[in-house]
Ligand SMILES: Nc1ncnc2c1ncn2[C@@H]1O[C@H](COP(=O)(O)OP(=O)(O)O)[C@@H](O)[C@H]1O
């Protein structure tokens with residue numbers, strides 16, 4: 001079983017991924033953030049580093065998908081924090097549309113993405129954490145990563161619009177949309193319980 005958690009920056013993916021992995025006793029695959037050699041430079045100068053960062057994330061995410069495939073064939077459960085789809089359909093698309101990645105670089109990136117995606121299996125469940133801008137901003141502030149301090153509201157807004165468009169067209173497997181605006185699964189175990197119940201019901205028909 002493979003559950004992938006998707007959503008905008010600060011939506012609460014990593015926190016939930018760890019909690020679900022603990023609950024189901026499954027392996028968790030987190031994003032390559034702390035050792036990412038481009039992320040800080042990217043936030044300082046997006047046009048300069050957008051292509052480098054996208055190639056880095058694409059490769060790291062692709063490697064993850066291959067590791068997940070191995071675990072799946074050994075019947076192990078997996079929780080994944082963000083997917084390769086979001087890199088291309090949300091982030092790279094937004095950089096290109098906002099003029100922060102050139103047409104040439106974007107085409108080159110998409111060609112690479114297309115070559116890789118045929119080797120990627122969709123998750124059994126895509127869990128979309130839907131959050132409005134105030135919630136995202138509040139949680140990005142709470143996390144307090146220095147390089148994220150200058151993220152513009154417009155950037156988050158564009159990403160949220162891309163998420164809405166992409167999710168409304170997603171048809172590669174089961175999809176569960178959870179509005180997290182009024183959920184606090186950090187401090188309220190009942191809120192975590194609500195999400196686990198929805199997952200069980202969507203995946204296994206239990207309630
Ligand atoms: N539903 C929630 N309620 C309250 N705080 C949350 C919630 N989800 C995440 N947080 C907090 O918000 C911050 C960002 O969460 P994180 O899981 O890192 O988001 P993401 O991985 O989506 O970027 C963390 O400090 C986390 O503890």
Ligand SMILES: Nc1ncnc2c1ncn2[C@H]1C[C@H](O)[C@@H](COP(=O)(O)O)O1
Nearest residue numbers: 008009010031033054057087091092148
């Ligand atoms: N593909 C990506 N392009 C640009 N930035 C990305 C991409 N994937 C992740 N990020 C950034 C967004 C955040 O600053 C960090 C970690 O993501 P988070 O949603 O906080 O887990 O990496």
